[in-house]
Amino acid sequence: MTFMLKQIFSLFKLLNSDTGHNQIAAGIxxxxxxxxxxxxxxxxxxxxxLLFFFRIQIGAATVTAVFFKFIAWxxxxxxxxxxxxxxxxxxxxPTFEILYNMPIxxxxxxxxxxxxxxxxxxxxxxPIVFFVxxxxxxxxxxxxxARIKDTKSFKAMKATAFYKWYAKYDELYG
Amino acid sequence: xxxxxxxxPEPRVEKxxxxxxxIRLEAIIPFVIxxxxxxxxxxxxxxxxxxxxxxxxxxxxxGAEVNIGNVRTSFLGASLEISDIQVxxxxxxxxxxxxxxxxxxxMLWDALLRGKVAINEASILEIGIGTQRQRPGRVLPKDxxxxxxxxxxxxxxALEEAKKQFDGNVLSDVAAILGGVDPKEQLKSIGDQLSSxxxxxxxxxxxxxxxxxxxxxxxxxxxxxxxxxxxxxxKAVKVxxxxxxxxxxxxxxxxxxxxxDVDARVKAVDxxxxxxxxxxxxxxxxxxxxxxxxxxxxxDIEKRLKIPExxxxxxxxxxxxxxxxxxxxxxxxxxxxxxxxxxxxxxAAEKAEFQPPTPRERAAGRNYKFGRPNSYPxxxxxxxxxxxxxxxxxxxxxxxxxxxxxxxxxxxxxxxTVLTFKGDFPKQDMSGVLGEVIIDHTxxxxxxxxxxxxxxxxxxxxxxxxxxxxxxGFKQARAGSELKVKLERENVTITSESAFSNIDYLIDAKKPxxxxxxxxxxxxxxxxxxxxxxSGTWSSLDFNLNTNLGPELQKGFEKELxxxxxxxxxxxxxFVDGKIGAEKENLMAEYKKIESQMxxxxxxxxxxxxxxxxxxxxxxxxxxxxxxxxxxxEAKKGLDSLLKSKKLGF
Numbered sequence: 001m002t003f004m005l006k007q008i009f010s011l012f013k014l015l016n017s018d019t020g021h022n023q024i025a026a027g028i029x030x031x032x033x034x035x036x037x038x039x040x041x042x043x044x045x046x047x048x049x050l051l052f053f054f055r056i057q058i059g060a061a062t063v064t065a066v067f068f069k070f071i072a073w074x075x076x077x078x079x080x081x082x083x084x085x086x087x088x089x090x091x092x093x094p095t096f097e098i099l100y101n102m103p104i105x106x107x108x109x110x111x112x113x114x115x116x117x118x119x120x121x122x123x124x125x126x127p128i129v130f131f132v133x134x135x136x137x138x139x140x141x142x143x144x145x146a147r148i149k150d151t152k153s154f155k156a157m158k159a160t161a162f163y164k165w166y167a168k169y170d171e172l173y174g
Numbered sequence: 175x176x177x178x179x180x181x182x183p184e185p186r187v188e189k190x191x192x193x194x195x196x197i198r199l200e201a202i203i204p205f206v207i208x209x210x211x212x213x214x215x216x217x218x219x220x221x222x223x224x225x226x227x228x229x230x231x232x233x234x235x236x237g238a239e240v241n242i243g244n245v246r247t248s249f250l251g252a253s254l255e256i257s258d259i260q261v262x263x264x265x266x267x268x269x270x271x272x273x274x275x276x277x278x279x280x281m282l283w284d285a286l287l288r289g290k291v292a293i294n295e296a297s298i299l300e301i302g303i304g305t306q307r308q309r310p311g312r313v314l315p316k317d318x319x320x321x322x323x324x325x326x327x328x329x330x331x332a333l334e335e336a337k338k339q340f341d342g343n344v345l346s347d348v349a350a351i352l353g354g355v356d357p358k359e360q361l362k363s364i365g366d367q368l369s370s371x372x373x374x375x376x377x378x379x380x381x382x383x384x385x386x387x388x389x390x391x392x393x394x395x396x397x398x399x400x401x402x403x404x405x406x407x408x409k410a411v412k413v414x415x416x417x418x419x420x421x422x423x424x425x426x427x428x429x430x431x432x433x434x435d436v437d438a439r440v441k442a443v444d445x446x447x448x449x450x451x452x453x454x455x456x457x458x459x460x461x462x463x464x465x466x467x468x469x470x471x472x473x474d475i476e477k478r479l480k481i482p483e484x485x486x487x488x489x490x491x492x493x494x495x496x497x498x499x500x501x502x503x504x505x506x507x508x509x510x511x512x513x514x515x516x517x518x519x520x521x522a523a524e525k526a527e528f529q530p531p532t533p534r535e536r537a538a539g540r541n542y543k544f545g546r547p548n549s550y551p552x553x554x555x556x557x558x559x560x561x562x563x564x565x566x567x568x569x570x571x572x573x574x575x576x577x578x579x580x581x582x583x584x585x586x587x588x589x590x591t592v593l594t595f596k597g598d599f600p601k602q603d604m605s606g607v608l609g610e611v612i613i614d615h616t617x618x619x620x621x622x623x624x625x626x627x628x629x630x631x632x633x634x635x636x637x638x639x640x641x642x643x644x645x646x647g648f649k650q651a652r653a654g655s656e657l658k659v660k661l662e663r664e665n666v667t668i669t670s671e672s673a674f675s676n677i678d679y680l681i682d683a684k685k686p687x688x689x690x691x692x693x694x695x696x697x698x699x700x701x702x703x704x705x706x707x708x709s710g711t712w713s714s715l716d717f718n719l720n721t722n723l724g725p726e727l728q729k730g731f732e733k734e735l736x737x738x739x740x741x742x743x744x745x746x747x748x749f750v751d752g753k754i755g756a757e758k759e760n761l762m763a764e765y766k767k768i769e770s771q772m773x774x775x776x777x778x779x780x781x782x783x784x785x786x787x788x789x790x791x792x793x794x795x796x797x798x799x800x801x802x803x804x805x806x807x808e809a810k811k812g813l814d815s816l817l818k819s820k821k822l823g824f
Contacts, residue, residue, distance in 0.1 A: 038539065052205070055198050080539055087542045100544035103287035114539025 015137065016145050020057070025134035027051075027060030029126040034061065035068025036079070036122035038115055042108040072118060083117030221245045228256070235515060236271075237507075238264035239311035252281040262311025263304075270307055275300025275562070279555070290550035296558035301573050303599065332712050333503055368750065370467040374757045377460055381765055384453055388772045391446050395779055396439045404786050407432050413793045414800045422801035429794045436786050443780050450772055457765060468754060475746045489727050490704075490719040493638045493646075498706040498719060502668060505659045506712075509622050518615035519585040551583035560595060571604070573597030590614035590621075603632040606654075624659040631655075633674065645682040646692065651702075652676045666715065668708040675701050695730035699723060 015024060030047055037044050051058050072079070087096070099105045109115045148154055157163055225245040232240030243258025259274040276299040285292035411428045412421065560575040575595030581587055593611040598604065606629020614621040630652060637647035655672040679696050683689040699722065707718040 052201050053198055055194060055196050083539060093544070096542075097544040103284055106288060111542045111544065112539045113542070117539075 015140070021134050021137045021141075023055055023057040024060045024137055025130045026054075027057030028064045028133040029130040030056055031061040031064030032068045032126055032129050033122045034065040035070075036072045036118040036125075038072070038076075038079075038112075038118055039109060041115065042104070043119065075121070076114065076118075079117035079121055080114050081117065082120055083113030083115065086116050086120060087111065087113055216249065221247055224254075225256075232261070233312070233314065235511060236261055236264065237316075238262035238267060238313045241311075252283050252286060254279050254281070260305075260307065260311075262307065262313070264313050267310040267313050268307055270302070270305045270311075273302040273305040274298055275302075279558070282550075285550040285554070288550060290552055290554070292550045292554040292556065293558070294556045296555055296577075298558055298560045298577070299562055301560065301562040301571065303571070304602070332715050333499070333506065335715075368471045368753055370464060370471045370750070370754050371757070373464055373467055374754055374761060377457075377464065378757075378761055378764075380460075381457070381761065381768065384457070385768050388450060388453070388768070391449065392772065392775050395443055395446055395776070396783065400439070401782055401786070404432065404436060405789075408786065408789050408793060411793060411797075413796045416797075416801055416804055419801070419805075422797060425797045426794065429790055429797065433787070433790045433794075436783060436790065440780075440783050440787070443776060443783060447776050447780065450776060454769055461762065461765070464758065468750060468758075471754075472746055472750050475750070476743065485728065487719070487724070489724040490721045491717070493723060494704050494706065494719055494721055495717070497636075497638075498670060498704075498708075498717075501657065501670065502666075502708055505624070505661070505668060509661050512613050512622055513615070513620055516580075516582060516584055516591065516613060516615050518620035519618040521618040551581045551586045553580075553582045554587060555580040562597070571597050571599030571602070571607075573599075573607070575609075584613075584615040585617070588616050590616060604628060605630045619663055620661075621663075622659070622661040624657065627656045629654055637680075643684050644688060644692075645680060647680045648674060649678040649680045650676075651678065664711045664713070666708060666710060666712060668706075670704070670706045672704045672706075673701060674704075677702060691730045692727075695726050696723075699726050 030051055033047050034044060050056065051061055086092070096111070100111060110119070222245075224247060225242045228245065229240055229242050232242075239262040241258075241260040241262075242256055244256070246255040246257075247253070254277075256277045257275065259272075259277065260270045261272050263269045263271040277296065278299075279293045279296035282292040282294055408429075411432070412425050416422050416425075555577065556579065558577040558580070560573060560577060562571060562573040573595055574597060575593065577593045578591070579587060579589040580591050584591070591611075591613040594609070596608045598607065606627065608629075609624070609626040612621070612623040614623075631654075633648050633651040633653045635647070635649065636651070637645070639646040651674045653672060653674045655670065657670045658668070660667045677700070681689060681692050681696065683692060701722075703720075703722050705720045708715060709718075710716045
């Protein structure tokens with residue numbers, strides 16, 4: 001829980017800094033994949049491993065996973081139809097037969113229409129979400145963060161001893 | 175000159191944060207810690223947790239404590255070794271049903287990667303049967319009635335009924351009769367409690383009530399005054415010498431009205447007759463049931479006074495019934511467990527009943543199957559070699575055998591579970607053990623079959639009859655036994671053939687005469703055979719027990735006992751007849767009298783009304799005939815006058 005809270009605080013910090021927009025955007029894209037997955041399966045574990053080993057913003061992934069979970073819930077009928085369409089296609093059928101009878105692969109539950117549909121949808125949407133969120137973060141920083149930093153009240157707050165103390169602490173332990 | 179001090183501080187050099195690469199290197203240490211902790215858990219705690227899980231699950235499945243000495247697992251080898259397994263006998267918690275020294279098995283990684291357990295190689299070593307426990311095992315309370323299925327309840331009820339059947343103790347009752355029991359005193363205490371006496375009184379009251387009802391009904395039927403009215407109305411109708419068609423029409427109308435009136439009364443009489451008929455039928459049935467009630471009362475009193483049935487079947491049932499029943503209960507218990515943990519294929523009706531769990535948050539989607547050539551059930555023991563040497567413990571034996579296709583989902587593999595074994599238990603003085611168990615749950619018609627034979631074993635302290643009056647049993651004997659059990663859905667067939675030889679009997683009785691007879695009979699029976707059978711369905715079990723001890727005991731006791739039994743039976747019959755005979759006769763006579771009276775009255779009314787019906791029909795016919803004649807005459811007259819006036823030329 002402490003780890004998660006720390007990640008979420010660092011998301012806000014990163015969001016308001018000048019760097020790390022790629023990390024946040026990648027986190028949001030991973031959150032989309034996690035949120036769209038209807039069950040805990042092998043691909044979910046894989047995404048969690050990616051979050052852990054690559055510099056992807058875990059807080060962004062966690063927060064957006066919850067958000068996308070609701071979106072995915074409303075899109076379930078669409079995901080299900082896509083899954084049925086893919087699984088009933090004749091061309092990849094032999095591949096599916098091989099995968100179905102292979103070890104490990106069935107743990108992905110690819111044979112379920114909802115898992116397949118949501119998986120296809122999330123993989124298609126992930127790059128779009130990555131680039132859109134990256135653009136939005138840059139825009140947010142330019143339009144909102146910069147303006148807030150220019151305000152007198154923010155400057156006054158920055159001049160306080162408490163802020164200086166916080167800045168020092170953040171530099172040392174943040 | 176004052177020294178100018180530099181008040182401007184040196185410009186602060188901003189520390190550039192070190193640029194971090196795309197890989198989170200700082201995650202390596204937590205990951206290593208996580209892996210190390212996982213490894214530590216598997217190295218230190220996993221085996222203990224598996225052991226406790228097996229003990230918990232096993233205890234729940236067995237209904238009594240299951241203990242595991244040690245569990246060793248190997249991740250890389252995908253193997254498991256369990257030592258010192260003790261399965262408590264739920265009926266005798268100081269003993270184990272079975273004790274196994276060691277089980278080793280090797281699982282398939284291919285199945286494990288699919289989340290299943292498939293064991294292609296297993297060995298079971300040092301098997302002991304009926305071993306003594308260091309401390310009594312914990313026995314779980316039986317399932318509360320609410321948790322049992324309808325078929326389970328039905329089976330239990332059938333066995334309870336069978337227990338009652340074998341509960342009466344013939345030899346104790348024989349001893350009591352031989353001791354000289356006078357039923358007079360006991361009969362006195364029964365008094366008016368006989369159910370046939372109570373029923374007779376009820377029937378008497380019912381008859382009185384019915385008589386009143388019938389009388390009221392007859393009073394509501396047409397009386398002689400009404401009938402006379404009808405008669406005078408019929409007579410008043412003009413049926414001849416009509417002065418024109420109008421008069422004819424008038425008469426027919428009147429006759430139809432009377433007929434309608436009479437029909438209504440006929441209907442009322444018919445209804446009364448019908449009700450009387452149905453009441454008579456109901457009452458006749460009740461009287462016939464009263465006869466059966468009297469017979470049942472006599473049987474009940476005989477049971478209460480413990481008048482024994484001295485036939486071979488009853489003796490065999492009383493001597494060996496409970497012994498055989500214990501085996502049946504055991505077979506039933508194992509069948510229930512096998513069907514619960516190795517469920518057969520569901521029938522169409524069961525499939526229709528089954529409601530799949532509904533997803534809580536998200537839709538479930540649809541699962542596609544792309545063939546299943548390599549699919550595994552959740553648990554599958556392909557083959558286990560059983561091999562045990564008696565050298566170890568006191569209770570182990572020289573046993574060899576195989577167990578194949580033990581699984582939690584037989585329809586998937588499509589093969590029955592088969593256990594075959596043979597061996598000897600020299601330390602328990604048991605030899606020639608041979609058995610085969612087949613559990614076929616691959617289809618929706620579950621079948622379990624057991625064939626077991628023990629060529630020679632020692633029997634010690636086997637009680638057959640144990641009451642305050644009589645003790646009969648085997649202190650020691652040699653025996654051979656064969657048991658065949660076949661359970662198919664709800665059908666049961668069990669046969670058991672046993673022979674006891676070299677018998678050292680235990681005979682004791684309070685009354686010397688009983689002891690003498692038993693000793694003399696048993697002297698002439700050096701070999702006791704028991705052929706027991708059970709067939710039918712669980713809701714209707716048909717037991718058949720035969721033993722050569724039966725006819726011998728019957729012969730031995732018959733001479734002494736038959737006169738006393740007949741005497742007691744005569745006394746009981748005359749007691750019941752005395753209580754109910756006269757009342758019953760009175761009731762029958764009263765019933766006959768009332769029935770004939772009521773029937774007579776209704777029949778008389780019916781006959782009278784029928785007479786009027788005939789009169790009306792006759793009057794109507796006469797009216798029509800007479801009017802027809804009149805019409806003919808008129809027509810002829812008219813034609814003649816026409817001929818005369820026109821003077822037609824032909």
